[in-house]
Amino acid sequence: MARRPRAPSSSSSLSSATAPHSDPRATMATAPPRILLCGDVLGCLNHLFKRVQSVNKSTGPFDALLCVGQFFPDSADGLDEVADYIEGRSAVPIPTYFTGDYGVGAVRFLSAASKLPSNRGFKTDGLEVCPNLFWLKGSGKFSLHGLTVVYLSGRQSSGADESGIYSEDDVGALRALAEEQGIVDLFLTYPGVSCGADTSNTPPVVADPSGCDPLVSELAAEIKPRYHIAGTKGVFYAREPYTNNESLHVTRFLGLAAVGNKDKQKFIHAISPTPASMMLSTEIRARPPNTTMSPYLLGEKVSHTRETTKRPSDSDTQYWRYDTTQKRQRQGESDSGRLCFKFTSTGSCSRGGKCHFRHDEEAREQYMRNVCFDFLNKGKCERGPDCKFGHSLAESGASFPQNERTQSGRGRTERSCWFCLSSPNVESHLVLSIGESYYCALAKGPLVPNHVLLVPVDHCPNTLTMPLDTETELEKYKSALNIYFKNQAKAVVFFELIFPQSPHANLQAIPIPLSKASNVKRIFNLASKKLGFEFATLNPGLTLDARPRFS
Incomplete structure (x- = not known):
């Protein structure tokens, strides 16, 4: 659901609509995405982006950069460098996503970003801090160029410095996501795992259990990602692939060093994985010769005597x-x-x-x-x-x-409405995602497979009567559907029927073959001519508040 060159999804949002990995596809609509991974940035943005531009020039282009660990500096010395990018004096070269809301300047810059109108509402695909820079807050799931990305942003509570820790709600959300169908491509965490370093080539500093987080190990075992990316105490570490309990695919763990570390450890790494939703089942099941058993003992769950700290939820947390x-x-x-x-x-x-x-x-x-x-x-x-x-x-x-x-009449209407979530008549099993002002659901009587509806949470006759501040969320949903169907070589036709005494508004989204998309406008005009009316084309450059409104 994005307004920038990337793909979101919300919890996340469209996980139930994701194509199952067993669906065979002879060819991909596009080449696999090319992603750069990075460890702790520690405010060294000039060093990082100089390296990114060099790599992009020699072996690129790359679609995105994912940073795990501490993004902000340890001291005020590096604050000016960060401010240059966030305040627009320097440009972030490619879409960059980071986890962690701690370090010098984190509260100042991220609090300001959270208050921006574009960052309001339920968002798991990143809060825009400045052009091309996105903060992955809390925990969540989104789609990035077809890849399903899940993240836990934050570190374990130490009892001393409580800044940037993850909460019980963050962990609970990921446990629920782990129960959903589909394969997670990338899992981003800051802490290392407590029992994932068990092979002969493990660096001693990685094998040392201090500084590891057993809860992250549990989440990795439950989520079963294809790639788990984390910080590993200042060293680069690529573990052998390992099998997952009750799953056919393997997981690759990648630990990354800090940017500009004195030991010259690798802090940036490139991958180009095909999204699991685009792979054949035989490709999903493939196991390299060096594959090991899972390092996680699921039968011996770690007992957490500590409580994950409950940090206050913001108004946009849903x-x-x-x-x-x-x-x-x-x-x-x-x-x-x-x-x-x-x-x-x-x-x-x-x-x-x-x-x-x-x-x-x-x-x-x-x-x-x-x-x-x-x-x-x-x-x-x-x-x-x-x-x-x-x-x-x-x-x-x-x-x-x-x-x-x-009012009493309105209340009766909402209770009898098929689309009001508070109504006993709502088909809740069809609901895919619920946002702040809109929810997404499968059509009860679909015209084609994957026919979905975008429906206002509030009872209203059409989407044009919705408040202007809800338009951003609607556009994100539409963008997410466009990206999702584009990965299936399809385009989306959105339409809404508006008439007197309209019931609850619902914007229809119909996927069609991409090869036929160029004919849609002509066919609509031919059909309208036969029926004796014409479509009026609105200027696509109109701002949201300049579009026609209905009351």
Whole structure:
């Protein structure tokens, strides 16, 4: 869902629509993406980008740069160098993504980036800090040139410096993502793993368990990525491929050194993997001769006596919408009574008895009275005045107004509407992704395979009546679909029917063969001529606030 030369997805967002890896494809629409990987930057952006430009000139072009570890400097000495790029005096040469929100200047620059209008809402594909520079915040999943990328941004709590640590919600979201179908191509973390260095060529500094994170080891074992990229204590380390429990593909672990390290260890590495969604099943199953068994002992889960620190959620954090706010229940562990959002909002859950979250009728009744879900689930809501719902339990027969929008007739309409998430009639099993203002769902009666709908979360007659500040999220969804279908050699036709007494708005997205895309406009015009009307073409350069609006 991007406005720049890259592909997003949100949790992430379109994971359920990803083509299964077993689908054979004779040829790829495009060449495999070319990705550069980098270790701790430590604010040395001039050194890094000089090297990137050199590599790009000699063996490029490359599509993106992924940086793991500490991006910002250790001292104020390197702050001017970082400021030059973020404030526009120097240019970032290629789309660059980084993890970690710690180091000198991190709070200052990232807080400012978080407040930009373009970074509002639920985003897992990176917050734009400056042109071509994106911060991967918390944890998430997105698509990058067809590659499925999952990340944990942050480090383990040490009890001393609590800046830049990952939270319980960050980990819980990844555990939920691990249960989704499809293969993860890249997994980005900062900490090294605690038991992944077990072969004869392991550098002693990597084999040393100090500074490793057992929780990252667990996540790597559950997510089963094709590539796991992390920092490894200042050295470059490429482990032999290893097998994964209950999966056919292998994983390659890559550890990268810090930029400009004095030992001349390799800090930048290039890969060009074919996305798993584009590979034949025989290619997925291939095992190099030096493949080893998995270094992770899944039968001996590490017991975490420490608690992952709960850092305050920002108003744009929406993992609760995905039932992923908490660590999933495993081996009889309690899920702390967290509520299932699908059941609470719709009255049903496709997972039934297998759901790891609580199905509570009383909580659902409170939710239907417009009580805030976060308040019901966590006992508090961090959205503040931006929240449209009540923050105390409503008495029987009473309900909270939603910013004066929930009149009795409107409430009845929403409860009977097929598209309102709070309606008992909603087909929740078709929902692929829920954002801040829109959600994406499979069509109940599809015209073609992978026919999807983009639907406003709020009950409204058409997308042109939605507030202007929601347009950005809609454009990101459309961009994500364009990128997803382009990887399948298809284009997308978006259309919406608007008429008096329109029910809940839904923007249709129909994939068509890329070879026929150039004929779409002509066919539409021919059909309209037969029916006695003409299409009016809007200037594609119109700004969002200059487009026609309907009230």
